[in-house]
Amino acid sequence: MANHPDVKALFEPKSVAIIGASSSPGKIGYSIVNNIVNDGYTGKIYPINPRGGEMLGLKIYEKLLDIPGEVDVAVITVPAKDAFESVRQCAQKGVKFLAVITSGFSEIGNKQEELDMVKFARENGMRILGPNIFGYYASKVSLNAAFGPGGIKKGGVAIVTQSGALGIAMIGRTTVENVGLSALLSVGNKADLDETDLLEYFENDSDTKVILLYIEGVLRGDKLLETLRRVTRRKPVVVIKAGRSTRGAMAAASHTGSLAGADNVFDAVMKQAGVMRAESLDEAFAWCKFLSNAPMPKGPNCCIVTNGGGVGVMATDACEKYGITLYDDQAKLKEIFSPVTPAFGSTKNPVDITGQAGYEQYSKALAAALDNDQVHSVLALYCETAVFSAETLLKMIVDNYAKYKAAGKPILFSIIGGEKIDRTCVAVREFQIPVFPDVYQAVSCMGMLYVHSRTATAPALKAEARTLNVAHVKETIAKAKADGRTFLLPWESKVVMDECGIRMPRNLVAKDLADAKAKVREVGYPLVMKVASKDIIHKSDAGGVKLGIQDDAGLEKAYNEIMTSCKAYKADARIEGVELCEQVKLTTEIIVGARQDKLFGPTVMVGLGGIYVEVLKDVVFRSMPLSRDEARKMVSDIRAYPLLKGVRGQKPKDVEALVDVVLGLGNLVATVPEISDIEVNPVVVNDAGQGVVALDVRILLF
Numbered sequence: 143m144a145n146h147p148d149v150k151a152l153f154e155p156k157s158v159a160i161i162g163a164s165s166s167p168g169k170i171g172y173s174i175v176n177n178i179v180n181d182g183y184t185g186k187i188y189p190i191n192p193r194g195g196e197m198l199g200l201k202i203y204e205k206l207l208d209i210p211g212e213v214d215v216a217v218i219t220v221p222a223k224d225a226f227e228s229v230r231q232c233a234q235k236g237v238k239f240l241a242v243i244t245s246g247f248s249e250i251g252n253k254q255e256e257l258d259m260v261k262f263a264r265e266n267g268m269r270i271l272g273p274n275i276f277g278y279y280a281s282k283v284s285l286n287a288a289f290g291p292g293g294i295k296k297g298g299v300a301i302v303t304q305s306g307a308l309g310i311a312m313i314g315r316t317t318v319e320n321v322g323l324s325a326l327l328s329v330g331n332k333a334d335l336d337e338t339d340l341l342e343y344f345e346n347d348s349d350t351k352v353i354l355l356y357i358e359g360v361l362r363g364d365k366l367l368e369t370l371r372r373v374t375r376r377k378p379v380v381v382i383k384a385g386r387s388t389r390g391a392m393a394a395a396s397h398t399g400s401l402a403g404a405d406n407v408f409d410a411v412m413k414q415a416g417v418m419r420a421e422s423l424d425e426a427f428a429w430c431k432f433l434s435n436a437p438m439p440k441g442p443n444c445c446i447v448t449n450g451g452g453v454g455v456m457a458t459d460a461c462e463k464y465g466i467t468l469y470d471d472q473a474k475l476k477e478i479f480s481p482v483t484p485a486f487g488s489t490k491n492p493v494d495i496t497g498q499a500g501y502e503q504y505s506k507a508l509a510a511a512l513d514n515d516q517v518h519s520v521l522a523l524y525c526e527t528a529v530f531s532a533e534t535l536l537k538m539i540v541d542n543y544a545k546y547k548a549a550g551k552p553i554l555f556s557i558i559g560g561e562k563i564d565r566t567c568v569a570v571r572e573f574q575i576p577v578f579p580d581v582y583q584a585v586s587c588m589g590m591l592y593v594h595s596r597t598a599t600a601p602a603l604k605a606e607a608r609t610l611n612v613a614h615v616k617e618t619i620a621k622a623k624a625d626g627r628t629f630l631l632p633w634e635s636k637v638v639m640d641e642c643g644i645r646m647p648r649n650l651v652a653k654d655l656a657d658a659k660a661k662v663r664e665v666g667y668p669l670v671m672k673v674a675s676k677d678i679i680h681k682s683d684a685g686g687v688k689l690g691i692q693d694d695a696g697l698e699k700a701y702n703e704i705m706t707s708c709k710a711y712k713a714d715a716r717i718e719g720v721e722l723c724e725q726v727k728l729t730t731e732i733i734v735g736a737r738q739d740k741l742f743g744p745t746v747m748v749g750l751g752g753i754y755v756e757v758l759k760d761v762v763f764r765s766m767p768l769s770r771d772e773a774r775k776m777v778s779d780i781r782a783y784p785l786l787k788g789v790r791g792q793k794p795k796d797v798e799a800l801v802d803v804v805l806g807l808g809n810l811v812a813t814v815p816e817i818s819d820i821e822v823n824p825v826v827v828n829d830a831g832q833g834v835v836a837l838d839v840r841i842l843l844f
């Protein structure tokens with residue numbers, strides 16, 4: 143396969159050819175040339191059309207090969223039937239990147255031609271963006287090779303979108319919202335280049351401060367995650383994903399599988415990778431705009447400065463929701479803010495400088511917060527009062543923002559009110575200052591800044607090292623496969639669990655009563671006795687199960703009763719003996735599962751187990767590899783976690799042993815790809831120091 147060109151040539155091409163350039167306004171081949179010319183592309187522009195002539199002051203070349211110089215990028219806007227031929231010509235010309243606008247490939251079932259086209263391109267040292275895209279924008283060379291609106295504003299946000307129509311709409315919105323772009327790419331069918339390739343460029347691109355991804359479906363999920371884990375440590379990544387619906391195909395195989403279906407895995411693994419998931423375009427733009435400009439906070443402490451108690455309370459609630467720490471050293475807060483707060487105000491955080499606060503009081507309070515090293519970020523709230531005119535409000539915000547900007551301390555403003563406030567918002571935004579008419583949105587932006595700050599400063603992932611006798615596990619699996627099974631039998635599952643160091647109840651088979659009496663000490667009382675017979679499948683129905691056997695007398699009684707009822711149930715049943723099992727006291731029941739997720743590879747799940755799994759769906763997912771800390775965090779993220787900490791005088795449970803099960807199963811699935819699903823339900827978690835017992839295990843194979 144040929145060497146692939148540096149992706150830089152896509153973002154900084156020295157020359158662009160448009161194959162299918164048209165002189166007819168209204169055609170896509172016209173709009174693209176028009177945008178390239180009008181938005182001031184700095185390289186050479188070569189329109190190609192067999193008719194020749196001129197357009198927009200440019201010579202039209204009849205053939206690509208007629209172009210005298212090199213061509214870095216070719217934008218293809220010819221109908222689908224002619225597209226492959228254009229790709230062949232690009233290969234002859236030595237073009238590096240192709241942006242294939244043309245629709246009519248895999249999105250309508252024409253998969254093979256798309257595959258062939260990409261294969262040919264790659265074999266000839268070219269890469270393809272698309273097909274089925276609206277084009278792309280690259281700020282470094284002012285290239286607007288898209289058929290959306292012109293006049294794109296340069297800035298620090300890079301957008302990658304899978305949706306065409308939404309992407310075009312986004313260009314318009316960025317202009318209205320004053321969001322500057324470093325790049326915007328439509329990836330369409332993602333037949334070759336996808337989000338991962340582009341992220342790798344943005345990671346090192348100094349113009350890109352924030353990355354926004356609009357994703358509908360993921361193709362190379364494991365590679366995407368690996369890249370995101372790295373990129374989010376350097377730059378904030380915001381994602382909007384359409385479709386929170388189920389992925390039907392993987393529903394029934396296991397609880398883990400069906401719970402994983404409903405978008406939970408995507409949500410969890412993105413969060414784990416430090417990606418911020420926005421619910422709407424508005425939210426995403428607000429975050430991107432703020433994050434592309436805000437300095438990193440030097441610590442966790444945030445202060446709310448407000449002229450109204452109500453919005454202060456709203457902001458406090460929002461801070462809790464978005465994980466923002468409100469500075470709480472009351473003595474220090476008093477010291478900082480009492481000189482600037484009226485006696486009837488409050489120096490507690492939110493700091494309420496009251497409705498009479500004007501330019502001077504706000505400025506003093508914000509200066510006090512700015513000057514104090516213990517305050518690391520500020521939310522400045524304002525409810526409309528008669529004290530401020532629109533002009534003084536604008537001045538207050540502009541002046542104070544400038545001071546914070548110079549000092550490198552993050553601040554944002556939320557101003558609430560009527561028409562005067564709306565006008566002020568518009569005026570403030572002209573200065574690239576973060577201002578919001580909604581408290582929640584303002585706080586969410588600050589919350590995301592803290593998410594990024596935590597991600598960027600978190601220690602590098604230290605996956606927990608675990609030993610596993612892979613050969614032994616694989617041997618057990620091979621035997622099951624040789625039997626034509628895609629699941630393991632209970633005793634085979636026990637072998638796997640033993641290798642993972644996860645304890646199951648002690649059990650053994652005794653061939654008769656004398657044998658049972660001789661072996662019972664190996665299991666211990668209390669125990670459960672079950673009939674061992676291949677001819678009796680429903681043991682309970684046959685009276686073949688006895689619980690709570692406490693001593694030798696009980697053992698003998700249970701044995702005799704089981705034999706009598708099983709013979710009555712099925713006279714000709716061949717009975718091999720009885721199974722003696724340790725009877726485990728059911729305390730806190732947890733489910734732990736691990737599986738090969740179709741998109742993201744090995745993933746683990748932990749949640750409230752037993753019979754509540756499907757009803758409460760109190761489960762948490764993560765992808766592998768996993769650190770011990772992250773596995774602990776997983777367990778503490780379950781809503782039922784207080785049960786593990788010990789409620790109403792109960793002792794705390796052995797969370798560390800449960801964490802071992804999570805890591806053990808995750809590690810198993812990550813190292814033995816033959817296993818599709820493993821699920822332990824319930825894992826009985828004993829008191830701290832007493833370990834866990836896995837009662838029921840299901841292992842499914844590919």
Ligand code: COA
Nearest residue numbers: 162164169170190191219220221243244245274275276306
């Ligand atoms: N080399 C150069 N020019 C060629 C050519 C070739 N091999 N074959 C055709 N052309 C010229 C045509 O003569 C025409 O120019 P003209 O206006 O001077 O006649 C121009 O290229 C365009 O071809 P045309 O046949 O008029 O196609 P079109 O403009 O109606 O449609 C596409 C072409 C690519 C826009 C259309 O096929 C398509 O895919 N549209 C959907 C695009 C889309 O929505 N993408 C996804 C967005 S998210």
